[in-house]
Amino acid sequence: MKAKIIYTMDPEKPYGKYLLFNETTGNIEKVLDTLSNSELSNVEVIDYGDYLITPGIIDSHNHLLMMGLHYTFMVNLSDAHNIDDIIQKLREFSGKAEFPWILGYGLYEGRIGRLPTRWDLDKAASDKPVFIMHTSGHYAVCNSKALEIAGITKSTQDPPGGLIGREPDGTPNGILYEPAAMDLVRRYIPQFTVNHYKEAILKIQDEYLKTGITTVKDPGGTGGDIDEELRIRALNELSENNMLKVLVKICLPVFSYEDAKRKVTIARMIREGEKLTFLGFKIFMDGSGLARTAWMRDPWNKNFTEIDDDNRGIPTWNLEELRKTIDYLLSEFPNKMICIHTIGDKAVEEALNIIEDMKMKYPNVSFTLIHVYAPTSRDIERIRENGVMIETQTGFMHFLGKLIISNLGLIRTNRFMNIRNYLEQGIIVCNSSDSDVINHNPIYGLITSIYRTYYVNSIVNTLMNTHEMNPALCDISLYDAFKLYTLNAQRCVHDNSIVALKPGNKADFVVWDLNLLMRCFEDPINCLSNDNIIKNLVIATYINGKIMHKRVA
Numbered sequence: 001m002k003a004k005i006i007y008t009m010d011p012e013k014p015y016g017k018y019l020l021f022n023e024t025t026g027n028i029e030k031v032l033d034t035l036s037n038s039e040l041s042n043v044e045v046i047d048y049g050d051y052l053i054t055p056g057i058i059d060s061h062n063h064l065l066m067m068g069l070h071y072t073f074m075v076n077l078s079d080a081h082n083i084d085d086i087i088q089k090l091r092e093f094s095g096k097a098e099f100p101w102i103l104g105y106g107l108y109e110g111r112i113g114r115l116p117t118r119w120d121l122d123k124a125a126s127d128k129p130v131f132i133m134h135t136s137g138h139y140a141v142c143n144s145k146a147l148e149i150a151g152i153t154k155s156t157q158d159p160p161g162g163l164i165g166r167e168p169d170g171t172p173n174g175i176l177y178e179p180a181a182m183d184l185v186r187r188y189i190p191q192f193t194v195n196h197y198k199e200a201i202l203k204i205q206d207e208y209l210k211t212g213i214t215t216v217k218d219p220g221g222t223g224g225d226i227d228e229e230l231r232i233r234a235l236n237e238l239s240e241n242n243m244l245k246v247l248v249k250i251c252l253p254v255f256s257y258e259d260a261k262r263k264v265t266i267a268r269m270i271r272e273g274e275k276l277t278f279l280g281f282k283i284f285m286d287g288s289g290l291a292r293t294a295w296m297r298d299p300w301n302k303n304f305t306e307i308d309d310d311n312r313g314i315p316t317w318n319l320e321e322l323r324k325t326i327d328y329l330l331s332e333f334p335n336k337m338i339c340i341h342t343i344g345d346k347a348v349e350e351a352l353n354i355i356e357d358m359k360m361k362y363p364n365v366s367f368t369l370i371h372v373y374a375p376t377s378r379d380i381e382r383i384r385e386n387g388v389m390i391e392t393q394t395g396f397m398h399f400l401g402k403l404i405i406s407n408l409g410l411i412r413t414n415r416f417m418n419i420r421n422y423l424e425q426g427i428i429v430c431n432s433s434d435s436d437v438i439n440h441n442p443i444y445g446l447i448t449s450i451y452r453t454y455y456v457n458s459i460v461n462t463l464m465n466t467h468e469m470n471p472a473l474c475d476i477s478l479y480d481a482f483k484l485y486t487l488n489a490q491r492c493v494h495d496n497s498i499v500a501l502k503p504g505n506k507a508d509f510v511v512w513d514l515n516l517l518m519r520c521f522e523d524p525i526n527c528l529s530n531d532n533i534i535k536n537l538v539i540a541t542y543i544n545g546k547i548m549h550k551r552v553a
């Protein structure tokens with residue numbers, strides 16, 4: 001196979017032009033710069049002329065199943081601009097979904113103008129119940145059929161901690177505020193089954209292949225949203241029937257010491273195979289950078305320069321219980337991985353305290369810190385000293401950057417996702433999407449990691465009304481941006497064998513349209529808002545030497 005250039009990610013031979021692989025074994029035989037006549041007579045050359053070849057993309061933090069459920073069974077309302085858009089999208093969906101309810105997600109009235117009501121949703125479906133979630137997760141809207149199933153009428157009292165939206169005469173208008181009120185309806189929505197989970201995974205993996213993703217680490221659900229036991233059963237069945245195309249690395253979320261015991265039992269149910277492995281456990285140590293609930297040393301800011309009173313966010317664990325829980329998990333699985341969600345700098349500091357102790361007791365365990373928005377320079381040193389890896393999501397800058405930076409404040413923003421600094425310090429940084437927090441397409445992470453300073457400054461400078469920034473100033477090279485998704489990412493998914501394009505490794509690789517990629521490199525802002533470019537960047541995705549996705553010409 002011939003390309004303009006190959007980024008092999010093999011430190012011994014980083015570049016090449018010819019990738020020779022054996023279609024029968026699926027293994028790479030050689031990477032060369034030229035082909036001799038004798039080699040030419042022995043191989044069939046597929047000429048990808050002007051294209052770039054890289055190893056398959058590893059998305060080291062990607063909620064594969066959750067994304068699949070949304071994609072397969074729910075209506076995406078995140079790009080609806082008005083009430084008519086919502087009705088239209090719900091109508092189109094009701095025609096194809098077999099699920100007895102119509103579920104939606106991504107509702108955001110900031111874009112729409114107002115929240116829809118039951119009467120708006122009745123125009124989309126009157127005989128089928130409809131339930132759509134707000135993007136914050138704090139409220140939802142349902143139609144008249146859903147209210148009828150739940151038995152909610154004018155005389156229904158508001159539940160403690162929740163509020164039923166009403167007309168002036170007390171008639172429920174379909175809006176339900178906070179989980180207590182949403183649960184009045186949610187409890188009637190049928191649970192997804194193993195078969196639903198399987199269908200969701202099969203559908204979404206094909207979408208991932210279109211963007212070059214060949215491996216994901218799936219950290220499961222974030223609360224009551226995924227049944228982890230059903231997830232494992234679905235993945236086991238798909239793996240055993242050779243239906244997984246994307247390599248899935250399972251991480252199990254643990255929410256308490258009691259929960260850890262259950263998760264250890266579930267971990268033992270995992271039947272590892274060629275496309276399925278068990279990686280370790282995920283722990284949430286703090287909240288969110290959008291809602292300013294992540295755990296900080298100093299108070300959160302708001303609107304860039306204001307201080308959010310004394311709000312330093314909140315830890316989600318009692319630290320002693322957390323220590324005990326991690327100790328227990330590692331006593332059961334001393335060679336696995338612990339991935340800790342730490343957005344705030346205080347959470348990072350406390351996580352490192354625990355990691356330092358655990359490393360003495362369990363020297364073989366690997367730790368990653370997820371998100372890590374703005375660590376202190378001392379903690380960056382400790383991260384390096386302890387060989388801890390960072391799972392970042394630089395694509396957040398494109399989608400959520402303005403809100404995150406306005407909450408971090410201008411001073412802390414200097415430390416925000418400073419990828420170049422991490423790399424210079426010798427820290428293993430892996431890039432990921434945290435899909436479906438943002439779109440899974442790796443182009444968002446590639447471009448934002450290259451232009452991290454440009455992104456941060458353009459957000460900050462909009463505020464200051466100056467636009468002096470030269471996109472020619474890259475933080476890191478395109479090669480290094482790919483490294484965060486390949487060579488480095490393989491460390492975050494605990495795998496040393498899968499990535500580099502070198503003899504003996506699997507022929508898993510992506511063929512990129514180099515012209516489109518260069519357009520993104522030269523004009524990042526316009527590229528990322530151009531669907532035509534984003535969706536066509538990948539020409540082909542190969543796994544084990546077999547073509548799994550090919551761009552439609």
Ligand SMILES: [Zn+2]
Nearest residue numbers: 061063219434
């Ligand atoms: Zn996540």
